[in-house]
Amino acid sequence: MTDPKNKKRKDEDEEDTFTGATTATAEKAKTEGVLYLGIDFGTSHTSVAASNGVRETISSHVGYPKDVVSRKLLKKDVLFGDEAMEKRLSLNFFRPLEILKTKNHDREDFQANLKAAQDLLKEIIRLAKPRKDELVYGVIGVPAQASIHSKDAIIKTAKEALDSVMLCSEPFAVAYGLDMLDDVLVIDIGAGTTDLCRMHGTMPEESDQITIYHAGDWVDHRFAELMVEKHPQAQFTIQMLKEIKERHSSVDERVEPALIELPVNGKPTEFDVTAELREACQGMVPPIVEGLKKLVSTFDPEFQKRLKNRVLLAGGGSQIRGLHLAIEREMLRQLGGGKVMRIQEPVYGGSNGALKIAHDMPAEYWEKLK
Amino acid sequence: MTTGTETPSAEVASAPSAAPKQRLSTAQMLHLMRLEMDRALRHGYPISALVVGLDGFDEEHHLPWRRALMPAIFRELKTVTFQNDVRGLGVWTERFQLSIFPHVTPDRLIKLAQDLVSRAGSLQVPGVPTQAPCTLSAGIAHNLHPGPMSFDTLVEEAETGMGLAQSAGGNRVVQAREVERELDKLREEVDHQILEIQEFQSKLFADVEGKEELWGNHLLTSVIELFKREPEKSEGVLRVEKEVIALLKSELAAWRETSTAGRMIESQKTIDNLERRVVKLTESLGLTEAELKRVAQMKNIDLGISSLYRSVQGLSAEEAGAEQKKEMLKNIFESNMALRAALASLT
Numbered sequence: 181m182t183d184p185k186n187k188k189r190k191d192e193d194e195e196d197t198f199t200g201a202t203t204a205t206a207e208k209a210k211t212e213g214v215l216y217l218g219i220d221f222g223t224s225h226t227s228v229a230a231s232n233g234v235r236e237t238i239s240s241h242v243g244y245p246k247d248v249v250s251r252k253l254l255k256k257d258v259l260f261g262d263e264a265m266e267k268r269l270s271l272n273f274f275r276p277l278e279i280l281k282t283k284n285h286d287r288e289d290f291q292a293n294l295k296a297a298q299d300l301l302k303e304i305i306r307l308a309k310p311r312k313d314e315l316v317y318g319v320i321g322v323p324a325q326a327s328i329h330s331k332d333a334i335i336k337t338a339k340e341a342l343d344s345v346m347l348c349s350e351p352f353a354v355a356y357g358l359d360m361l362d363d364v365l366v367i368d369i370g371a372g373t374t375d376l377c378r379m380h381g382t383m384p385e386e387s388d389q390i391t392i393y394h395a396g397d398w399v400d401h402r403f404a405e406l407m408v409e410k411h412p413q414a415q416f417t418i419q420m421l422k423e424i425k426e427r428h429s430s431v432d433e434r435v436e437p438a439l440i441e442l443p444v445n446g447k448p449t450e451f452d453v454t455a456e457l458r459e460a461c462q463g464m465v466p467p468i469v470e471g472l473k474k475l476v477s478t479f480d481p482e483f484q485k486r487l488k489n490r491v492l493l494a495g496g497g498s499q500i501r502g503l504h505l506a507i508e509r510e511m512l513r514q515l516g517g518g519k520v521m522r523i524q525e526p527v528y529g530g531s532n533g534a535l536k537i538a539h540d541m542p543a544e545y546w547e548k549l550k
Numbered sequence: 551m552t553t554g555t556e557t558p559s560a561e562v563a564s565a566p567s568a569a570p571k572q573r574l575s576t577a578q579m580l581h582l583m584r585l586e587m588d589r590a591l592r593h594g595y596p597i598s599a600l601v602v603g604l605d606g607f608d609e610e611h612h613l614p615w616r617r618a619l620m621p622a623i624f625r626e627l628k629t630v631t632f633q634n635d636v637r638g639l640g641v642w643t644e645r646f647q648l649s650i651f652p653h654v655t656p657d658r659l660i661k662l663a664q665d666l667v668s669r670a671g672s673l674q675v676p677g678v679p680t681q682a683p684c685t686l687s688a689g690i691a692h693n694l695h696p697g698p699m700s701f702d703t704l705v706e707e708a709e710t711g712m713g714l715a716q717s718a719g720g721n722r723v724v725q726a727r728e729v730e731r732e733l734d735k736l737r738e739e740v741d742h743q744i745l746e747i748q749e750f751q752s753k754l755f756a757d758v759e760g761k762e763e764l765w766g767n768h769l770l771t772s773v774i775e776l777f778k779r780e781p782e783k784s785e786g787v788l789r790v791e792k793e794v795i796a797l798l799k800s801e802l803a804a805w806r807e808t809s810t811a812g813r814m815i816e817s818q819k820t821i822d823n824l825e826r827r828v829v830k831l832t833e834s835l836g837l838t839e840a841e842l843k844r845v846a847q848m849k850n851i852d853l854g855i856s857s858l859y860r861s862v863q864g865l866s867a868e869e870a871g872a873e874q875k876k877e878m879l880k881n882i883f884e885s886n887m888a889l890r891a892a893l894a895s896l897t
Contacts, residue, residue, distance in 0.1 A: 215857035232855040311854035313839075317862075332893050346886045361874060381874055383881040537882065540875060543862035545883040549890070 215310050217318035217342070218535025219301070220350065220528075221334065223277040224371030224396055224496055226300060228308045229531040231539065236307040237527055238262070242296035243271030260303045265419070276300060278372055278397075297330075298337035305341040317546050318342045319534040321350040323373060323391065344546040348537060350530050351377035352384055354494045357533025358523065363483050364490045365472060367507070367520075368530070369497025371396035374464070376471045378479065378487070390474060394467040396497050399425060403453075403460035411451055414442040424453065431461045432502030461500050469510040476515060488518035494529040498522050579641045586639065586652050587701040590693060595652070598659040598692040600638075601708040602627070602666065603646040605685040605720030616644040618677045619684060623647065623670060630665040634658065646712065648705060656692045656725065663688040663723040671721075687715035688723040695727060736788040743795040744774055750802065773798065 216231040227237040238261035245251035250270040259267060274289075274296035301320075310316045320334060331347055338345040351366040355377070364379040374395045378388040400422050407414060407421065420442070428438035438454040472491065476484050488511065493504050504520040511518035523529045574582070590597035602623065607616050624642045627649065631638055636658060640649035651659055670686045678684070689711025693699045711726035718724070747770060777791050846853050865875055 213857040214859045214862050216859070231857045231859055233858070234855060309852065309854045311856055314854075314857055328889075328892060328896065331889060332896070335890075335893070346882060347889065348882050356875075356878070359870070361871065361878070383878050383885075537879070539859075539863050540865040540869075541879055541883070542864045545879070546862060549883070549886060 213311065213314040215308070215314045215316045216535055216538035217305065217308050217310075217316060218353070218531040218533065218538055219304060219318055219320045220353070220530030220534065221277060221297075221301065221320055221322060222370050222496070222530070223275070223373070225527065226277075226304050227528055227531040228304045229528055229535040230308040230310075231535065232309065232311075234308050235528055235531070236304065237531075238300075238304065238307070239265060240275060240277045240300060241265045241268075242274045242276055242300050243268055244274075244296075246270055246272055258299050260300060294330075294333045297333060301334065301337045302341055305338070310341075315343045316341070317344045317538055317541075319346050319348055319353070319538040319541070321353040321530045321534045322347050323350055323370075323375060344550045346538075346541070346545075346549060348534065349377070349384065349389070351375045351389070351494070352379070353531075353533035353537060354492065354523065354529045355379045355533070357529060357536045358492065360490065360492060363486045364492060365475060365487055366492045366494060367468060367472070367498070369395055369464070369468075369493070369495040371496065374468060374471075374495075374497065376468070376475060378475045380479070380483075387478070388475070390471040392467050392471055394464045396422075396425075399429075399460045399464060399497075402463050403457060406456040406460055407453065410456055411442075411453075413444045414449070414451060415444065416442050425457060425460075426499075428453070428457055429461050429499070430501035431458055431465070431506040433458075435501060461503065462506065464497070465503070465506045465510050469507060469514050472507075472511065472518075473514055488515055491518055491520040493520050493522045494526060496526060498526045576641050579639060583639050583641075583648075583650050584701045586650060587693075587704065590652055591699065596655050596692060596694055597650060597652045597704075598654045598656055598690060599704045599708040600649045600651070600659060600663055601646055601689045601705070601712045602649075602663070603687050603712050603716060605687055605716060607682070613644060615678045615682070618675050619673070620644055620647065622673055622675045623666075623686065626669050626673065627666055630662055630669065633665065634662045636662065646709075648708070650704070656690060656694065659690055659692070660723055660725070663690060667721060667723060685721035687712050687720045689713070689715060690723060690725045691727070733788060736792065740777070740788055740791045740795065743792070743799070744777060747795060747798060747802075748774060750799075770798070770802075 214231075218229045220227045222240060224240060225237050226240045227235070229235045241261055241264040243259045243264035244257065245254050251257065254267060254270065259271060264271060264273065272292075274293055276293040276297035277300075278293075305316075305318070318338060320338060322331060322334060326334075334347065335345060350370075351368045354368055355361060355364055355366050361379055362381045366375070366377040366379065368375040368377070372393070372395055374392050376390040376392070377384050380388070400418050403421050403425060404416070404418060407416060424438070424440050428440070430438075435454070437452050438457055439450055439452055441448045441450055443449070472488075476487055479487055491507070491511075493507070497503070504522045507520045508518055511520070525532065587597055604616060604619060604623075606612075607619070620642050624640065624647055627640060627647065631649075631651075636651055636654045638649045638651035638654070640647060642648070651662075654662075667686045667688055670684050673684050674680065675684075689708040691704045691707035691711060693704060707726050711724040711729070714726055714729050715722045715724040773794065777795075843853060865872055865879065869875070
């Protein structure tokens with residue numbers, strides 16, 4: 181999804197580029213450019229924020245035509261994002277980050293997922309519209325638990341498109357982007373995992389980070405279980421429920437009813453799934469607060485209160501309506517209080533932070549990592 | 551020891567030929583000389599001294615010849631004095647002749663001394679074999695220098711000049727003070743050249759590794775140390791040093807052309823040429839790209855969007871918490887370096 185303001189900025193840039201092309205002198209200045217990229221390589225969505233004003237996000241789906249016929253029909257060797265999702269029946273379909281973020285390398289399809297991840301990364305870099313005559317430096321946010329093989333694959337892929345690349349922790353990138361580096365708890369709710377990170381003025385260590393699997397995908401599966409339980413006649417797939425969740429998800433008691441249509445024996449039938457969806461989303465809250473409790477209780481007692489009052493909610497999952505209030509309520513119950521702030525741009529929080537890190541990184545570091 | 555004195559030659563020359571010669575003792579003549587010197591210093595007019603000695607004819611074996619030659623040379627002196635239209639006072643011994651010339655500038659005395667030296671070559675004296683060449687060494691001194699001056703200093707300086715003339719091979723006229731000045735100049739030149747060589751050496755051998763180059767460096771150091779070892783050097787040594795340094799410089803220049811340093815200089819020229827070409831090509835590329843852009847626009851091809859930045863930014867020192875952020879960025883960099891190392895070891 182492209183921000184309208186950003187779109188306007190892009191148009192202005194394109195106009196500038198056209199004007200600049202009229203003289204050799206203006207062109208010469210452009211050849212000295214440095215393009216920074218901040219990339220959030222997420223299980224559900226991959227986003228990029230670039231120093232040329234471009235911000236793009238695509239769903240982390242990659243598909244390859246199953247056979248010659250489908251290739252001829254699709255007229256592409258590889259499809260990405262929503263297009264891949266839409267045409268997944270005629271594709272070898274991958275959600276590569278789901279595999280890449282784990283340490284499960286023994287799976288038969290690991291190598292295929294790895295290739296899909298590499299293609300996805302190339303695509304997101306292409307979407308940032310780098311000029312061929314500019315140096316392109318990128319910081320990629322990766323989860324702390326990503327395996328060394330996954331990181332290797334990401335670096336190798338990125339180096340094909342970038343002049344220099346660095347990896348950094350996703351929740352750290354969010355906190356850095358918001359300039360909140362002291363006594364902050366970051367909750368980054370992704371699709372596969374929810375990362376909790378304690379920031380205390382230095383780089384977070386392993387003991388400062390907790391990863392739980394109560395995230396977007398967990399909500400989808402819980403929602404499916406409840407649907408089967410409450411509406412056994414309804415026919416659906418996880419993907420259908422995921423779309424419903426993205427449209428209606430809420431933990432708030434006072435919301436408009438989530439009325440959806442699902443087929444029952446081929447006939448579209450209306451269901452009210454408000455309660456099921458709320459219950460599924462609400463299910464994330466206790467484990468998250470449990471994790472927060474661990475991070476708070478092991479922190480310096482003098483600063484625990486300050487830490488509790490500076491909780492940042494980021495990631496795609498933070499878009500669930502009323503989630504920050506639900507977490508606050510649970511914190512009140514378990515920790516005696518706390519303040520949760522939802523970041524302004526959940527989709528670009530990680531990539532914006534990574535872009536800021538890239539911008540601030542000294543030249544010699546980039547040179548050494550080339 | 552035989553000595554002789556004469557009245558001022560000009561007076562003798564101008565006196566009637568029948569007049570008897572006035573003879574004074576050496577002490578009296580020296581006293582007169584001192585009086586002339588004092589007068590010259592008092593009234594500030596020039597006075598010059600000439601000391602003349604025979605080359606060869608050592609005093610032990612050739613004393614009779616010396617005894618025969620010295621009066622003859624003194625007569626020659628009187629003749630050239632007359633010819634040069636000056637007057638003076640003189641004494642002679644078997645070893646040397648001393649004369650002083652009031653109101654005579656050094657230039658005129660040099661001319662006089664040179665006439666004397668040239669005439670000595672054709673001198674025929676009974677009792678002295680004609681095969682033995684008679685050559686003279688003459689030293690000159692005068693009172694026109696700045697600084698204190700006395701009769702003794704004047705004579706000593708003239709004697710030094712004669713000694714220098716003899717050590718240089720004889721048959722010449724030398725002004726000791728001029729020689730000193732020349733030597734000082736020569737010393738300065740040599741010191742300057744040594745400094746030049748040292749500077750050149752430091753540039754040339756700053757980062758040498760090759761054995762040949764190290765050998766050259768060692769040779770230069772040894773030569774310079776050798777030259778510095780003796781603080782007091784004679785003119786001959788200084789001239790030899792000057793020649794050695796000149797030879798070293800020419801050899802180094804030749805070697806430089808073929809050495810790494812020479813190649814570096816040549817490479818630098820090539821780099822300069824290439825840079826000029828790159829500038830031209832960049833200009834040409836600019837025009838080509840402008841054209842390419844125009845075509846790309848016509849065909850709706852996306853060439854990308856320019857970044858906001860022209861160079862690597864880095865964290866501004868004025869930014870809030872800059873030190874803390876710098877430390878974090880360093881940590882990110884180091885963890886990435888560690889990751890690369892780990893990946894390399896995996897490979």
